[in-house]
Amino acid sequence: xxxxxxxxxxxxxxxxxxxxxxxxxxxxxxxxxxxxxxxxxxxxxxxxxxxxxxxxxxxxxxxxxxxxxxxxxxxxxxxxxxxxxxxxxxxxxxxxxxxxxxxxxxxxxxxxxxxxxxxxxxxxxxxxxxxxxxxxxxxxxxxxxxxxxxxxxxxxxxxxxxxxxxxxxxxxxxxxxxxxxxxxxxxxxxxxxxxxxxxxxxxxxxxxxxxxxxxxxxxxxxxxxxxxxxxxxxxxxxxxxxxxxxxxxxxxxxxxxxxxxxxxxxxxxxxxxxxxxxxxxxxxxxxxxxxxxxxxxxxxxxxxxxxxxxxxxxxxxxxxxxxxxxxxxxxxxxxxxxxxxxxxxxxxxxxxxxxxxxxxxxxxxxxx
Numbered sequence: 001x002x003x004x005x006x007x008x009x010x011x012x013x014x015x016x017x018x019x020x021x022x023x024x025x026x027x028x029x030x031x032x033x034x035x036x037x038x039x040x041x042x043x044x045x046x047x048x049x050x051x052x053x054x055x056x057x058x059x060x061x062x063x064x065x066x067x068x069x070x071x072x073x074x075x076x077x078x079x080x081x082x083x084x085x086x087x088x089x090x091x092x093x094x095x096x097x098x099x100x101x102x103x104x105x106x107x108x109x110x111x112x113x114x115x116x117x118x119x120x121x122x123x124x125x126x127x128x129x130x131x132x133x134x135x136x137x138x139x140x141x142x143x144x145x146x147x148x149x150x151x152x153x154x155x156x157x158x159x160x161x162x163x164x165x166x167x168x169x170x171x172x173x174x175x176x177x178x179x180x181x182x183x184x185x186x187x188x189x190x191x192x193x194x195x196x197x198x199x200x201x202x203x204x205x206x207x208x209x210x211x212x213x214x215x216x217x218x219x220x221x222x223x224x225x226x227x228x229x230x231x232x233x234x235x236x237x238x239x240x241x242x243x244x245x246x247x248x249x250x251x252x253x254x255x256x257x258x259x260x261x262x263x264x265x266x267x268x269x270x271x272x273x274x275x276x277x278x279x280x281x282x283x284x285x286x287x288x289x290x291x292x293x294x295x296x297x298x299x300x301x302x303x304x305x306x307x308x309x310x311x312x313x314x315x316x317x318x319x320x321x322x323x324x325x326x327x328x329x330x331x332x333x334x335x336x337x338x339x340x341x342x343x344x345x346x347x348x349x350x351x352x353x354x355x356x357x358x359x360x361x362x363x364x365x366x367x368x
Contacts, residue, residue, distance in 0.1 A: 002032045004093035006054075006111075008103030010037040011047040013246070014215070014320050015099050015128055021216055022097060023050050034091060036084060038077075038105020052087065054105050055080025063104040071136065071155075071164035071173070074101065074108040081107040085114045098125040102138070102162060112180040115187075123187040126213075127196060129317055132181060133203035135170030136162070139315035141338075142251050148174075149202055160251075178204045192318035195339035214346065215318050218296070222327040227301030233288060235305075238269040239367050242306035242330070244299070244321045245274040245313070253312025254280040259356045260310065261286045264363065273302060303328035307367050310359060311340050319343040331366045333359060 003026045009016035016037075023033040035050040038060060043051045055077055063076030084106070096115065101108050115123060129138040135152025137143070143156050147170075155170035182204060189208045191197045192215045200210055230236050241264065248254045254276065261270035261284050270287045283289050293299045303309065309325035311334045319340035326332050332349030334340035341351040350366070352358035 001030065001095070002091060002093045003034075003095045003097065004088060004091060005033065005035045005050075005097045005099065006101070006106070007035065007037055007099035008101075008105060009039045010035045010043050010051050012040055012043075016040070017218075018126075018215060019099060020047060020050070031095075034093075036088070038080075039103055052084075054084045060104045067104060067162050068165055069167065071158060071167040071169040073104070073136075073162035073164075073173070074106070075176075077105055077107045078110070080105070081110045085110065088114065093121060095122040096124070098123070100128055100131075102131045104162070109176065109180045112184065115184055119185040121186075123184055124190055125187060126190040126192075127200070127317070128192070130196070130199065132177065133200065133205050135172075135174030135177070136164070136168075138162075139251065141315050151175075181205060182207070184208075193339040193342050195342060196317045214343070215320060215323070217320070217323045217327055219327060221296045222300050222303070222324040224329050225297065225300040225304045227305060229301050229305040235269050235288075237267075239267055240306040240308075241268055241270045241363060242302065242309045242325070243270070243272050243312060244302075244309075244325075248272065248274050248276040248280055250280060251313070251315050253314065256312035256356050256359070257310070258284050258287070260312070260359055260363075263356060263360045268363075268367075271302070271306065273299070299324070300328055303330050306330050308333060308363050310363065311335070312359070313340070314338055314354060316340050322349060323347045333362050333366070 005019050007015055007019045011020050019035050023035055026033050033050055034052050036052040036054050038054040059077050059080040066076045067073040131138045134148045136155045137157045145156055152170040152174040155168050158164045158168045187208055189200060189210045190213050194212050197210050197212050243257045245252045272287050273290045275291055276283055303325045308331045311319060311322050314335060316339045322332050322334055322340050322343045326347035326349055332344050334344045334349060334351050335354045336351040344351055350362055352362050
């Protein structure tokens with residue numbers, strides 16, 4: 001039996017690690033497994049046996065330019081996709097597991113035409129965001145947009161990933177996605193949260209079976225991990241309030257974390273881990289900013305050293321960092337009415353109203 005996984009990355013980032021986990025499980029059951037990806041130039045040596053690169057750096061850049069100018073994300077990479085599908089025909093998978101198809105690396109109408117030509121192939125598609133059923137964006141909560149329910153148009157977020165500088169083709173994109181993604185025989189959709197499943201059931205993908213399978217967290221890494229983090233940064237006697245994101249943006253809650261930092265008493269030390277997009281503005285002096293960690297083990301040490309973990313994002317489909325912090329036995333505070341509320345309930349945490357005052361009040365209660 002052969003399994004083919006398609007994702008933007010292989011082994012890196014949350015989705016890349018999820019794909020590796022799936023590959024190892026199926027391999028243990030006797031499958032031959034390949035992970036087709038478009039973004040990673042190099043993969044770790046232990047992952048090379050799974051890796052199949054779709055296109056290359058030039059293909060990704062050209063796709064990105066087309067997307068940025070004409071708002072036609074997922075419609076470039078013709079040659080790369082054609083070459084990949086020829087390989088996929090020869091590989092002849094019994095099962096296909098899709099993940100992130102956005103990322104400037106694959107042509108989705110060509111891919112789904114190939115999928116529909118193989119009705120006996122079992123297909124799963126794990127959605128890590130909302131891109132599959134919108135005409136442009138990956139998230140729409142902060143924008144308060146519900147055009148995705150009946151047909152996108154006049155996109156209020158065309159300047160956000162996958163950003164378009166000039167054109168707004170959200171209406172055409174929506175129609176094309178609906179035509180491409182519907183009508184696949186035997187496809188099951190997978191979401192990491194009921195929050196995302198609810199939105200799928202109200203989208204044009206509602207006819208497919210939907211399974212809610214929370215993302216797996218590596219418990220061999222994310223566990224109480226003592227370290228000298230406090231001593232290294234001179235934080236003895238401080239109450240550490242931690243926030244983590246791979247890339248901080250306003251949609252990820254940077255404004256609320258900045259405001260929270262200014263609101264907390266002096267004995268509290270806000271710590272912000274992750275790259276902060278310049279659009280967020282100047283990081284308040286009170287915040288200790290750590291742009292990146294060396295590895296996941298280092299992150300587990302920071303989680304463990306902290307007194308409370310705070311997620312200020314309103315746009316998550318699971319909330320991996322919340323689960324990771326909770327497994328390190330750090331109290332977690334998230335916003336209500338987000339997927340993080342489910343994660344906090346599952347792993348142990350508190351959900352509060354979506355305002356900074358509620359966050360601050362809960363932090364003070366937990367750490368008093």
